[in-house]
Amino acid sequence: MPDATKRAFGAQQRQSGASMKNLEGAVVIVGAGHAGGTVATLLRQQGWRGPVVVLGDEAAAPYQRPPLSKAWLKGEVGLDGLLLRKADFYDQQRIEVRTGVCVAAIDRAAAAVVLSDGERVPYEVLILATGTRARPLPVPGAALPGVLSLRSMADADRLKAALATARRMAVVGGGYIGLEVASVARALGVDVTVVEREARLLARVASPEIAAHYQALHEAHGVRFAFSAAVEAIEQEAGRVVGVTLADGTCIDADLVLVGIGAVANTDLAEAAGLACRDGVVVDEACRTSDPAIYAIGDVTRRPLALYGRDGRLESVQNALEQARLAAADLCGKPAPVREVPWFWSDQYDAKLQIAGLPFDGISRVVRGNPAQGSFAVFHLTAEGMVQTVEAVNAPAEFMIGRQWIGQRHVLSASRIADCALPVKEIAA
Numbered sequence: 001m002p003d004a005t006k007r008a009f010g011a012q013q014r015q016s017g018a019s020m021k022n023l024e025g026a027v028v029i030v031g032a033g034h035a036g037g038t039v040a041t042l043l044r045q046q047g048w049r050g051p052v053v054v055l056g057d058e059a060a061a062p063y064q065r066p067p068l069s070k071a072w073l074k075g076e077v078g079l080d081g082l083l084l085r086k087a088d089f090y091d092q093q094r095i096e097v098r099t100g101v102c103v104a105a106i107d108r109a110a111a112a113v114v115l116s117d118g119e120r121v122p123y124e125v126l127i128l129a130t131g132t133r134a135r136p137l138p139v140p141g142a143a144l145p146g147v148l149s150l151r152s153m154a155d156a157d158r159l160k161a162a163l164a165t166a167r168r169m170a171v172v173g174g175g176y177i178g179l180e181v182a183s184v185a186r187a188l189g190v191d192v193t194v195v196e197r198e199a200r201l202l203a204r205v206a207s208p209e210i211a212a213h214y215q216a217l218h219e220a221h222g223v224r225f226a227f228s229a230a231v232e233a234i235e236q237e238a239g240r241v242v243g244v245t246l247a248d249g250t251c252i253d254a255d256l257v258l259v260g261i262g263a264v265a266n267t268d269l270a271e272a273a274g275l276a277c278r279d280g281v282v283v284d285e286a287c288r289t290s291d292p293a294i295y296a297i298g299d300v301t302r303r304p305l306a307l308y309g310r311d312g313r314l315e316s317v318q319n320a321l322e323q324a325r326l327a328a329a330d331l332c333g334k335p336a337p338v339r340e341v342p343w344f345w346s347d348q349y350d351a352k353l354q355i356a357g358l359p360f361d362g363i364s365r366v367v368r369g370n371p372a373q374g375s376f377a378v379f380h381l382t383a384e385g386m387v388q389t390v391e392a393v394n395a396p397a398e399f400m401i402g403r404q405w406i407g408q409r410h411v412l413s414a415s416r417i418a419d420c421a422l423p424v425k426e427i428a429a
């Protein structure tokens with residue numbers, strides 16, 4: 001953890017397992033998402049006896065977001081397939097899930113949260129699991145009805161309805177969400193152009209080899225790309241989107257625009273309450289914030305990344321689940337779970353990308369397999385040959401073993417990794 005982060009914490013908080021609370025107290029969780037829904041369940045499983053209240057501003061009980069840009073958008077899964085737990089589960093577990101309520105403030109002095117209608121909900125322990133929101137595109141026309149983003153089930157409903165009648169879609173942002181939606185749109189017969197500010201796809205989150213593979217894959221399915229392209233405005237006629245104008249004057253025809261340019265952490269409540277924040281609510285290994293009574297978990301946190309000797313903000317299901325486990329164990333006085341290697345996945349067409357570790361930390365990269373055959377993996381190695389990251393496309397064995405190697409800090413030879421004549425399990429022998 002960097003010094004600045006360390007200084008943000010009271011010394012008394014940092015001892016692992018030192019913060020077990022009164023198990024009869026009230027836990028209030030703000031945010032009924034993947035992390036919030038999971039930590040509520042884990043608290044009960046680990047022996048928390050007091051009230052557990054989950055406050056969420058969406059209409060649905062906690063659900064998983066990944067299918068929103070994949071199976072759900074294609075109509076292959078319904079609401080039941082998205083929900084983390086069936087409706088009666090929470091009643092059985094004495095977990096009160098209040099949907100459609102927005103927390104407007106935290107009153108730390110009184111240990112209560114204040115809802116937007118003024119109701120006060122007292123807590124002994126508060127867990128912030130407020131996630132992120134879609135980053136807005138700051139150009140004229142961005143508020144038109146045909147300009148959408150994708151974060152929630154309500155967003156996905158709008159996008160699904162729009163895709164049913166759209167003919168030409170412009171996707172602003174060549175990141176995972178934009179590319180996944182592009183692949184679904186092509187399957188639905190919608191013409192797609194992806195506009196990317198950088199010179200390549202997935203610039204912040206994947207290696208050039210992976211980016212090149214996905215560009216070729218999308219092009220083979222008819223997607224067009226504009227790289228190093230800044231959106232200047234979204235054009236309209238009679239209030240309907242008709243295109244996207246780029247800074248170089250090019251106009252891309254479109255009757256639907258999906259903006260996928262990243263997410264902003266919902267730190268507003270924490271910041272207003274004076275908690276330490278730095279592009280995320282700053283937490284320690286056990287998800288404790290700078291207030292001993294307040295924890296934070298999931299996308300909203302800036303957390304220590306022990307494997308990498310730094311901190312960061314991760315947006316993944318694995319991170320949400322791991323932090324839910326860490327916070328629940330700390331609160332219930334259980335041993336801290338073993339730290340996990342971060343991992344992530346993305347589904348586009350028939351290609352499953354699985355990434356373990358955090359890209360860009362490696363000094364060199366080794367490709368195992370042949371991208372042209374649609375199955376390969378990119379291993380990132382430090383100067384000492386330690387595996388820092390693996391990016392695997394339709395290569396689950398490489399992903400699984402790479403994840404182990406990262407956790408065990410294995411030092412390997414690049415030539416053995418690249419040698420496809422060697423079975424994966426024998427590379428480290």
Ligand SMILES: Cc1cc2nc3c(=O)[nH]c(=O)nc-3n(C[C@H](O)[C@H](O)[C@H](O)COP(=O)(O)OP(=O)(O)OC[C@H]3O[C@@H](n4cnc5c(N)ncnc54)[C@H](O)[C@@H]3O)c2cc1C
Pocket residue numbers: 030031032033034035036055056057058064065066067068069101102103104129130131132150151152177266269297298299300314315316317318320343344345346347
């Ligand atoms: C379309 C899409 C596809 C994705 N695909 C993948 C994938 O393939 N693999 C992967 O690992 N990850 C994926 N992710 C990321 C993953 O879904 C997130 O990392 C995960 O949902 C984070 O969980 P969370 O609980 O921290 O936040 P969220 O699930 O976002 O939940 C936060 C909740 O808090 C609510 N909230 C915020 N402020 C307040 C307030 N003041 N009062 C009340 N409620 C509030 C929000 O409305 C939201 O319901 C995807 C995300 C999206 C949007």
